[in-house]
Amino acid sequence: MLLALILIIPCAVALGAVISRRxxxxxxxxxxxxxxxxxxxxxxxxxxxGVLRAALGFFTLDSLGALYxxxxxxxxxxxxxxxxxxxxxxxxxxxxxxPRYRQYYPLFNLFMASMLAVPLxxxxxxxxxxxxxxxxxxAFLVAYEDRAETLEAAWKYVALTSMGAMIALxxxxxxxxxxxxxxxxxxxxxxxxxxxxMAPAVLLIGFVxxxxxxxxxxGLVPMHTWLPDxxxxxxxxxxxxxxxxxxxxxxxxxxxxxxxxxxxPGIAHPNIWYLVPGLITVGTAAFLVLQVTDFKRLFAYSTIxxxxxxxxxxxxxxxxxxxGMIDQLFAHAFTKSFCFYAAGLATLALGSQxxxxxxxxxxxxxxxxxxxxxxxxxxxxAPPFALFISEFQILRAGFSAGEYVAxxxxxxxxxxxxxxxxxxxxxxxxxxxxxxxxxxxxxxxQRLPVTGVLALGIAFLPLLVFGFYLPPPLSQLIxxxxxxxxxxx
Amino acid sequence: xxxxxxxxxxxxxGFVAAIFVLAGLGIIMARQMRGTLYLFILHSLMLTxxxxxxxVTLDSIHLGLVAVITFFTKVLAVPLxxxxxxxxxAYQRREVEQVLSIxxxxxxxxxxxxxxWVVTNPLINAIPDHPFAAINLTxxxxxxxxxxxxxxxxxxxxxxxxGLFVMESGAFFASISIVNDLTIIAEIAAAVDVPIAALVIxxxxxxxxxxxxxxxxxSMAELRERH
Numbered sequence: 001m002l003l004a005l006i007l008i009i010p011c012a013v014a015l016g017a018v019i020s021r022r023x024x025x026x027x028x029x030x031x032x033x034x035x036x037x038x039x040x041x042x043x044x045x046x047x048x049x050g051v052l053r054a055a056l057g058f059f060t061l062d063s064l065g066a067l068y069x070x071x072x073x074x075x076x077x078x079x080x081x082x083x084x085x086x087x088x089x090x091x092x093x094x095x096x097x098x099p100r101y102r103q104y105y106p107l108f109n110l111f112m113a114s115m116l117a118v119p120l121x122x123x124x125x126x127x128x129x130x131x132x133x134x135x136x137x138x139a140f141l142v143a144y145e146d147r148a149e150t151l152e153a154a155w156k157y158v159a160l161t162s163m164g165a166m167i168a169l170x171x172x173x174x175x176x177x178x179x180x181x182x183x184x185x186x187x188x189x190x191x192x193x194x195x196x197x198m199a200p201a202v203l204l205i206g207f208v209x210x211x212x213x214x215x216x217x218x219g220l221v222p223m224h225t226w227l228p229d230x231x232x233x234x235x236x237x238x239x240x241x242x243x244x245x246x247x248x249x250x251x252x253x254x255x256x257x258x259x260x261x262x263x264x265p266g267i268a269h270p271n272i273w274y275l276v277p278g279l280i281t282v283g284t285a286a287f288l289v290l291q292v293t294d295f296k297r298l299f300a301y302s303t304i305x306x307x308x309x310x311x312x313x314x315x316x317x318x319x320x321x322x323x324g325m326i327d328q329l330f331a332h333a334f335t336k337s338f339c340f341y342a343a344g345l346a347t348l349a350l351g352s353q354x355x356x357x358x359x360x361x362x363x364x365x366x367x368x369x370x371x372x373x374x375x376x377x378x379x380x381x382a383p384p385f386a387l388f389i390s391e392f393q394i395l396r397a398g399f400s401a402g403e404y405v406a407x408x409x410x411x412x413x414x415x416x417x418x419x420x421x422x423x424x425x426x427x428x429x430x431x432x433x434x435x436x437x438x439x440x441x442x443x444x445x446q447r448l449p450v451t452g453v454l455a456l457g458i459a460f461l462p463l464l465v466f467g468f469y470l471p472p473p474l475s476q477l478i479x480x481x482x483x484x485x486x487x488x489x
Numbered sequence: 490x491x492x493x494x495x496x497x498x499x500x501x502x503g504f505v506a507a508i509f510v511l512a513g514l515g516i517i518m519a520r521q522m523r524g525t526l527y528l529f530i531l532h533s534l535m536l537t538x539x540x541x542x543x544x545v546t547l548d549s550i551h552l553g554l555v556a557v558i559t560f561f562t563k564v565l566a567v568p569l570x571x572x573x574x575x576x577x578x579a580y581q582r583r584e585v586e587q588v589l590s591i592x593x594x595x596x597x598x599x600x601x602x603x604x605x606w607v608v609t610n611p612l613i614n615a616i617p618d619h620p621f622a623a624i625n626l627t628x629x630x631x632x633x634x635x636x637x638x639x640x641x642x643x644x645x646x647x648x649x650x651x652g653l654f655v656m657e658s659g660a661f662f663a664s665i666s667i668v669n670d671l672t673i674i675a676e677i678a679a680a681v682d683v684p685i686a687a688l689v690i691x692x693x694x695x696x697x698x699x700x701x702x703x704x705x706x707x708s709m710a711e712l713r714e715r716h
Contacts (some may be wrong), residue, residue, distance in 0.1 A: 169657065205609075
């Protein structure tokens with residue numbers, strides 16, 4: 001019942017939001033808070049029992065699923081809070097309420113429900129449907145502001161990720177055959193159990209199709225082109241979800257295939273399938289960050305970089321690297337949502353998302369300036385933030401495992417991206433405002449949206465605390481999740 | 490299983506697969522939007538036919554259900570939803586500007602068919618006990634590639650959407666030969682997913698039409714990195 005409620009609540013709230021537009025924002029927030037509470041209770045239950053099952057096995061939750069569930073629920077809650085006054089501020093700036101405002105909260109809740117379903121449902125085919133529904137429900141959230149640019153971004157997002165989903169569908173159905181033939185239930189556990197006896201061709205072809213298909217949604221190079229466009233056009237609250245947890249949902253599917261691949265005696269060097277695309281993705285993203293001209297696009301490229309780092313860490317195939325990988329997945333979610341909340345407020349303060357020409361944000365709006373700077377430091381992997389710890393863990397594990405070339409390349413790319421992110425964001429935050437933009441400077445700074453700042457503050461807490469201290473249950477959950485994926489453990 | 494019945498069924502499935510491939514090829518090449526829609530209906534009808542042939546031969550109620558679901562969603566619901574959302578005027582147009590010429594598109598499609606055969610060959614060898622795998626897996630993979638190619642080379646939103654559904658039909662055409670007992674819940678979920686996707690993407694095309702006066706999504710190029 002507990003697991004079913006996590007899905008029922010956002011669906012019910014979506015219905016409520018259709019009925020009453022006035023209460024929709026607050027109803028969504030209350031729903032998101034309840035879901036977060038239920039996710040915490042479920043995670044604690046998973047720690048106690050190992051695996052939670054419900055509805056005759058239709059729902060299953062293990063430690064990795066519980067961790068991902070917590071991340072979705074947390075980011076969803078902060079995004080719901082952020083949306084309330086951020087959207088109002090956007091409407092004030094635009095001088096009108098977009099017609100799509102009516103659809104925002106129903107779609108927001110359905111989008112959340114589809115994402116929450118990914119770690120909860122047991123059947124691989126149903127899981128694929130949940131992933132596909134995340135795209136369908138978020139298409140009009142990306143195109144919230146009815147402009148040619150937002151529609152172009154939404155179209156690219158839908159076309160590319162749906163193409164990926166169709167390829168992944170074939171992969172999942174081939175794996176379905178392999179698991180079913182081995183007489184196992186078609187779930188992650190069944191797949192891992194069946195993998196050692198599956199024909200290598202079945203497992204490998206199924207996996208490669210899933211990698212390419214879900215890779216498109218995760219933003220792996222070269223299927224990443226939708227990601228910067230969608231992130232530059234969607235409202236910041238949606239970017240936080242897309243970047244923080246939606247891309248990770250697709251990566252979650254890819255990561256969960258590793259133990260199956262590693263167990264099959266007929267597949268030599270399964271880690272190569274993770275290492276090579278991971279490094280290509282990190283490397284490409286690091287160079288793209290250098291040439292970006294829009295700060296929301298910059299954070300989007302940073303997401304591509306992080307997806308690459310996580311995939312590479314999986315390919316390093318040691319227990320320590322897998323622990324670093326889970327830490328990275330965990331830290332990426334709340335750090336990236338914080339960055340997009342800060343970017344949304346910076347857009348309101350500056351009136352544009354352009355990097356060039358925008359200077360002196362700290363002087364113009366100190367709160368937003370500091371938030372953007374701290375977000376950039378955290379997402380680039382500077383100490384003492386959580387991503388510094390996870391990236392350091394991954395690099396140390398790679399060098400310890402003797403993977404000098406791969407880890408050396410990863411180090412170079414991470415350092416390059418670090419410099420590029422700080423150079424670009426530093427330019428906006430510091431310095432004197434451009435004298436050509438005197439008119440803009442003279443304009444009164446818009447009052448910061450209250451719930452937007454509150455959400456920013458809440459998202460900042462894990463950013464600050466988890467670099468120093470992880471509560472024991474959370475640490476235990478992360479260790480269990482890493483062990484679950486640990487082909488090399 | 491009676492070998493004669495199996496032989497007839499395989500011949501029938503082979504015939505259906507041939508039309509399925511030709512319809513997919515037609516979607517790549519057809520420039521009239523109405524023609525593209527009709528070819529998509531034919532394509533979906535062939536998926537239904539293959540599910541019927543396999544369901545009867547293998548005595549699988551699940552495949553019968555796949556046939557019913559495919560018929561009601563892809564042959565009936567999706568075209569109706571698309572015409573309703575995008576407006577019937579979208580189907581009276583012709584795609585004037587082509588990314589690739591028709592002969593060149595055919596050449597690439599032939600190459601993709603060859604790649605599909607190469608990719609599925611090891612899979613077919615690993616699945617010796619499924620009598621329809623050799624026909625359906627290769628044909629389905631071809632359709633997945635044809636669909637992806639359609640999305641890549643067509644500029645019209647409707648044609649690109651057809652490409653996506655061709656890919657999905659391809660995945661199902663391939664999988665019904667090896668997975669003939671997908672759980673009911675997955676079948677129902679898939680049945681719901683397809684019309685919802687058609688509705689949402691169709692509405693997106695309608696919005697593009699309202700804002701830009703056309704549905705040539707391939708020409709939208711506002712979002713480039715500007716220096």
